[in-house]
Amino acid sequence: MARYGMVIDLHKCVGCGACGIACKNENNVDQGMFWAHHLKRTTGVFPNVSYEYVPTLCNHCDNAACVKACPTKAMYKDDKGLTLHNPDKCIGCKSCMQACPYDVINFNSKEPHAFWRDSTSLIDKGTGSGQETSQKTGQKLPYYNPERATTYAGIRPKGIVEKCTLCDHRLAKDEQPYCAYSCPSGARIVGDFDDPTSEVNKLIAQYGYKQLKPHAGTKPKVFYIRHF
Template identity: 55%
Template sequence: MPRKKQYSMVIDLDRCVGCTACDISCKRENNTPEGFAWSNHIIETKGRFPNTSFRYIPTLCNHCTNAPCVKNCPTTAMHKDANGLTKHDANKCIGCRACQTACPYGVIYFNKKLPHKRLRHDTQPAIAGCTSTGVEVAEKVGAPIGTYNAGRAQTYPGIRPQGIVEKCTFCDHRLARGEMPACVEACPADARIFGDRNDPKSPVAKLLTKHAPKVLQPEKGTQPNVLYINEYH
């Protein structure tokens, strides 16, 4: 039998500069609504001056091997694919939010309202007679919104409809084209390393052998496939 894949991401906290390029590139790539952050971060400051510590931890869907969102989805909208990705089928989603409740990491978002409503109804130019409105830009480019990335729609609705959830897919549409996730490509410090952890020759597998990786909330037993090495300085 062919070896089973398990796509994973290693984040080197020592290399991370906290620039949020990952967050911005993810939002642009996946057309996420205002207030949604498939790629996000945790900022922790502890202690009292001068004895203080600071941590910056990039976050995203952990694509858990033992994914509670998958176990709790009543329609199999949340499911695991052959490459170990935790994916979401928008056509099967009934918006019950059981997956969102089950996820201990807070990385699943619910479209309570029509996504990008502000952009869809932007009819007032910032400078009259000089700048275009959001509606005008969308009409010119022939898309729902002016910043729309049509590539996202290859494997998932380009903009998810009202009444369902959404989350990071490790940019599965880019993986299908042989490309890296947008956040990996955008990182200026090469702090994100992506690949098949079950392939001993992959950079991910080599890093996991060399370092003692950590995961978020290991006590939850979810077996995350986003792993952290080193420390943020």
């Protein structure tokens, strides 16, 4: 049994947001929702000001509150320790969203990717519309990644929730999640916490770590090292 999770090195993270964009690209994520996001906070009074940028994603908690709250077992833990979602079982009750202490579960309240069906141009006769781009590329979603559909719905339909899967389709091929692969500073490291020789275990042993809301008792598996 593996227990996959992530270490985020906050000294390496430059706050560029590439992880969020890469995630959208890889997982066909709609506008207005984020599987990979961030928190920002400015504290203190000049000249003693501190700025924090903390990337966030599903914590794939060992004791996942969303899994407990889901009335249909649509949220479940897999044999790699990932917290995954079965769109065919989801009834869209949003209990998981309420239970998640990290607010990282999104709900499709409308038919997704409406932008690519909209014929409105930003500048009339100056720019193309989403619909035009979609028609020219012959794709409902011009940046659609068919690889996503190998383990999860390629595009999640209206009426259900969706969230980060730690790119389980890439992990299945021994590839890094796309956010980690795309990070220009190498701040995201994914590995098996059950393997004592894994890099993630070495990093948290070397630097110590912080977790988001440890008091929630969810045993999150995203570890932040070298916090400012």
